[in-house]
Amino acid sequence: MKFCITGGGTGGHLMIAEALVEAAANEGHEAIFIGSKSGQDRKYFEDHSTFSHVYFLETTGVVNQKGLKKIKALWLVLKAFFASRAILKQHKIAAVYSVGGFSAAPASFAAISRGIPLFIHEQNVVEGRLNSLLKPFAARFISAYDENSAIKGYPVKEEFFERARVREKIKTVIFLGGSQGAKAINDLALSVASELQSRGVKIIHQAGERDYDRVKQKYEELGVEAELYAFTKEMPSLMSKADLAISRSGASTLWELCANGVPALFIPFPHAASDHQYHNARFIVQNEMGWCEREDEGLREKLLLLLDEDLSKKSSALMEHSSRDVAKMMILDAYRVVND
Numbered sequence: 001m002k003f004c005i006t007g008g009g010t011g012g013h014l015m016i017a018e019a020l021v022e023a024a025a026n027e028g029h030e031a032i033f034i035g036s037k038s039g040q041d042r043k044y045f046e047d048h049s050t051f052s053h054v055y056f057l058e059t060t061g062v063v064n065q066k067g068l069k070k071i072k073a074l075w076l077v078l079k080a081f082f083a084s085r086a087i088l089k090q091h092k093i094a095a096v097y098s099v100g101g102f103s104a105a106p107a108s109f110a111a112i113s114r115g116i117p118l119f120i121h122e123q124n125v126v127e128g129r130l131n132s133l134l135k136p137f138a139a140r141f142i143s144a145y146d147e148n149s150a151i152k153g154y155p156v157k158e159e160f161f162e163r164a165r166v167r168e169k170i171k172t173v174i175f176l177g178g179s180q181g182a183k184a185i186n187d188l189a190l191s192v193a194s195e196l197q198s199r200g201v202k203i204i205h206q207a208g209e210r211d212y213d214r215v216k217q218k219y220e221e222l223g224v225e226a227e228l229y230a231f232t233k234e235m236p237s238l239m240s241k242a243d244l245a246i247s248r249s250g251a252s253t254l255w256e257l258c259a260n261g262v263p264a265l266f267i268p269f270p271h272a273a274s275d276h277q278y279h280n281a282r283f284i285v286q287n288e289m290g291w292c293e294r295e296d297e298g299l300r301e302k303l304l305l306l307l308d309e310d311l312s313k314k315s316s317a318l319m320e321h322s323s324r325d326v327a328k329m330m331i332l333d334a335y336r337v338v339n340d
């Protein structure tokens with residue numbers, strides 16, 4: 001069967017697109033991609049991907065624009081909608097899978113207008129605006145936070161499951177700032193680094209490209225040995241070494257920690273759309289699988305208090321809450337819906 005996978009803008013959406021195209025290929029299906037010239041879509045898929053064809057249309061976000069800019073953005077979406085209709089027809093697409101983000105709009109509306117089943121993957125607890133708008137027209141709306149979702153769980157790479165283990169005592173802490181790094185988390189790490197070292201707790205720290213040099217220098221000044229990264233491709237092995245994470249609550253990171261069994265103190269990015277990182281983290285807290293604190297709430301003391309916790313209950317609960325092969329299940333489910 002031929003799929004079209006659409007959406008993107010940031011890594012959070014594009015990684016799901018990547019998981020889906022790989023799952024589709026493993027099941028013997030073909031997939032094309034429709035994304036945008038803006039955002040990171042081209043960086044991900046232009047030169048190298050499992051997609052048979054990739055299209056990057058000229059679109060920008062509509063929601064946050066005003067006045068003339070909004071009209072121009074809508075005009076671009078309209079042009080891209082007609083281009084997407086033609087692409088879907090040319091490739092005889094049987095199903096469109098949206099991973100959200102503004103670049104999903106043209107191909108999603110094109111699917112609806114052609115009567116092609118539309119499937120949506122929502123990464124966050126708070127629905128994106130486009131996803132909410134399209135939900136009533138979708139054949140499926142997949143969300144890891146919704147008990148009624150046709151597929152349970154979040155597409156996470158197998159390596160995170162393979163290296164999973166139940167955590168008990170805290171011997172290693174990992175600080176994670178999301179794909180961009182987070183200054184607030186870097187500052188927190190530096191404020192507790194000496195104390196951690198004196199208690200024999202090892203530090204792994206992903207600081208982000210922008211703040212890397214400053215953080216490196218500060219660790220040197222403190223005389224603290226930390227395993228420091230700007231951006232790393234070794235996330236599965238680094239997470240597996242850690243017993244506790246101090247992390248932003250971007251959806252992919254959150255579910256990777258879950259799959260690997262690493263309990264976390266989440267510190268949500270305060271400016272995320274509709275505060276969605278806070279709500280992602282609250283989902284974990286409500287299920288008694290971790291902690292969440294706002295950036296400004298005496299974080300150092302709270303972190304130090306956590307160091308004596310026995311993590312085994314939370315760690316086991318996280319592992320029980322994650323499902324393997326979610327991307328594969330999404331593809332199998334879409335195939336069934338289309339062929340029923």
Ligand SMILES: CC(=O)N[C@H]1[C@@H](OP(=O)(O)OP(=O)(O)OC[C@H]2O[C@@H](n3ccc(=O)[nH]c3=O)[C@H](O)[C@@H]2O)O[C@H](CO)[C@@H](O)[C@@H]1O
Pocket residue numbers: 010011012013015123124178179180206229230231232233234235249250251252253254256269272273276277
């Ligand atoms: C600021 C913002 O709005 N971010 C959003 C963006 O997340 P963003 O893409 O920033 O963050 P996520 O946590 O979802 O994903 C980050 C991914 O990058 C990987 N990684 C990170 C650092 C590193 O050094 N190496 C590495 O491989 C992580 O393992 C993870 O797989 O999309 C997500 C999904 O819609 C949202 O939940 C986030 O809130």
